[in-house]
Amino acid sequence: MTTVQRLGIVIAAVIAVLLPTSAAHASDAAYVVNPTGTVLHQTNWWYSSTTVNAPTGTPAASSIDTIYWTYSISNQANVIAQLCNPDGPGQLLCLDLPNGWATGNTTAWAGLSAQRGWLFRLAVLDPVTKILSPYRYGGQHQVIVNWSYTTPSPARTHSSPLRLVSR
Numbered sequence: 001m002t003t004v005q006r007l008g009i010v011i012a013a014v015i016a017v018l019l020p021t022s023a024a025h026a027s028d029a030a031y032v033v034n035p036t037g038t039v040l041h042q043t044n045w046w047y048s049s050t051t052v053n054a055p056t057g058t059p060a061a062s063s064i065d066t067i068y069w070t071y072s073i074s075n076q077a078n079v080i081a082q083l084c085n086p087d088g089p090g091q092l093l094c095l096d097l098p099n100g101w102a103t104g105n106t107t108a109w110a111g112l113s114a115q116r117g118w119l120f121r122l123a124v125l126d127p128v129t130k131i132l133s134p135y136r137y138g139g140q141h142q143v144i145v146n147w148s149y150t151t152p153s154p155a156r157t158h159s160s161p162l163r164l165v166s167r
């Protein structure tokens with residue numbers, strides 16, 4: 001066996017050993033999307049931000065780990081909020097965010113595909129439906145999705161805080 005052949009075998013063996021390790025280390029990633037808020041005109045009505053999709057480079061087999069979120073609104077009083085994904089025609093998969101918390105994190109989507117669109121829904125609660133004066137202005141919101149490139153997870157067996165709602 002020649003030196004060139006031996007060197008080729010050694011290189012092939014090193015690649016075979018390092019490839020899975022390198023791929024595993026490169027598999028954890030995150031992306032940031034920034035839905036833009038809207039103007040809230042009246043009480044007791046849901047208002048949605050823009051929908052922002054995952055970046056095109058997010059692999060199909062990516063799996064969500066943790067999501068960090070922040071939303072911005074001009075006046076936080078009596079505001080309720082949801083973080084949502086479009087889920088088929090006229091439906092959203094939403095998580096109720098803790099009242100008064102304009103920032104936080106969740107693992108509610110853990111194990112689901114990271115190839116999702118994201119939006120916020122905000123409403124101002126009041127015993128009477130009325131025009132807000134002054135209006136509430138939504139600002140720049142943010143969703144940070146930490147994901148792993150893994151094989152798809154088996155179906156979840158525990159109850160989920162996510163729920164389907166109509167748009």
